[in-house]
Amino acid sequence: MKAKFACADFTFPLLSHEHVLDLIANLGFTGVDIGLFEQRSHLWPSREFKSLSAKARRLKRSLANRGLVAADVFLQMRPDFTPFAINQPSATRRRKAREWFLRTLEYADALGCHHVTTLPGVVFESEGRAASLARSVDELAWRVAQSCAAGIVFGTEAHVGSIVPTPATAADLVRRVPGLTLTLDYTHFTRAGVPDRQIEPLVRHASHVHIRGACRGRLQCNFRQNTIDYPRMLKAMAKAGYRGWIGIEYIWIDWEKCNESDTLSETIQMRDLLRRTAAKL
Numbered sequence: 001m002k003a004k005f006a007c008a009d010f011t012f013p014l015l016s017h018e019h020v021l022d023l024i025a026n027l028g029f030t031g032v033d034i035g036l037f038e039q040r041s042h043l044w045p046s047r048e049f050k051s052l053s054a055k056a057r058r059l060k061r062s063l064a065n066r067g068l069v070a071a072d073v074f075l076q077m078r079p080d081f082t083p084f085a086i087n088q089p090s091a092t093r094r095r096k097a098r099e100w101f102l103r104t105l106e107y108a109d110a111l112g113c114h115h116v117t118t119l120p121g122v123v124f125e126s127e128g129r130a131a132s133l134a135r136s137v138d139e140l141a142w143r144v145a146q147s148c149a150a151g152i153v154f155g156t157e158a159h160v161g162s163i164v165p166t167p168a169t170a171a172d173l174v175r176r177v178p179g180l181t182l183t184l185d186y187t188h189f190t191r192a193g194v195p196d197r198q199i200e201p202l203v204r205h206a207s208h209v210h211i212r213g214a215c216r217g218r219l220q221c222n223f224r225q226n227t228i229d230y231p232r233m234l235k236a237m238a239k240a241g242y243r244g245w246i247g248i249e250y251i252w253i254d255w256e257k258c259n260e261s262d263t264l265s266e267t268i269q270m271r272d273l274l275r276r277t278a279a280k281l
Contacts (some may be wrong), residue, residue, distance in 0.1 A: 006031030031071030056110035087121035
């Protein structure tokens with residue numbers, strides 16, 4: 001299997017961004033998952049978009065100087081994903097979410113990145129799941145069309161607390177939105193106790209992949225606690241003809257106990273497992 005491995009630039013938040021890129025390069029990765037996370041990552045979209053072309057070009061040079069490329073640009077507009085969820089009932093907030101998405105496509109293009117990720121929306125209890133889902137479908141379809149026009153692949157990540165918290169609902173969303181792909185992360189399902197075999201059918205819909213250790217009750221855990229059979233997952237990806245990046249995505253934030261892992265050591269252990277496995281496929 002010809003695998004392309006990336007590491008998230010938001011895995012090491014206590015380092016400067018330049019030192020993060022140095023570390024990722026020194027770890028032998030060739031791709032970087034760029035987090036545009038407002039108020040949370042090194043690169044806040046509100047700051048990057050002020051001088052978008054210049055900042056994207058500067059980042060592209062910084063990556064190239066280290067032998068790296070951008071594998072994905074992941075937009076999140078707030079640490080809490082509800083206020084600017086793409087399916088917000090507020091038309092004003094939806095417009096802002098669309099504006100920032102268009103800017104993200106422009107940023108990715110200037111960066112030379114061919115993949116963009118956003119979240120799929122949430123259920124707003126005031127209106128119920130059906131209405132919230134219908135709006136998510138409309139907004140995701142619009143994003144698919146805009147991404148296609150820009151020559152960029154768009155993926156959405158089914159996640160804890162989202163409108164698609166299970167493999168079945170994620171698959172249903174893909175069916176409802178022609179052209180939609182997934183930024184697939186098993187851990188959000190594993191946390192809920194969903195076995196690998198039930199998540200595996202989503203592999204064929206994946207255009208980008210996030211990987212880290214997880215187990216029932218823990219969105220992120222240490223390598224020895226991990227219950228996801230990643231060799232099996234890579235075999236399924238190879239069988240499906242997956243050609244995208246495989247991003248190792250440990251995070252260090254005070255959410256879901258994700259600040260209890262040594263992200264450097266965990267990244268190295270997962271990197272080595274994936275490399276060994278891919279070399280045999």
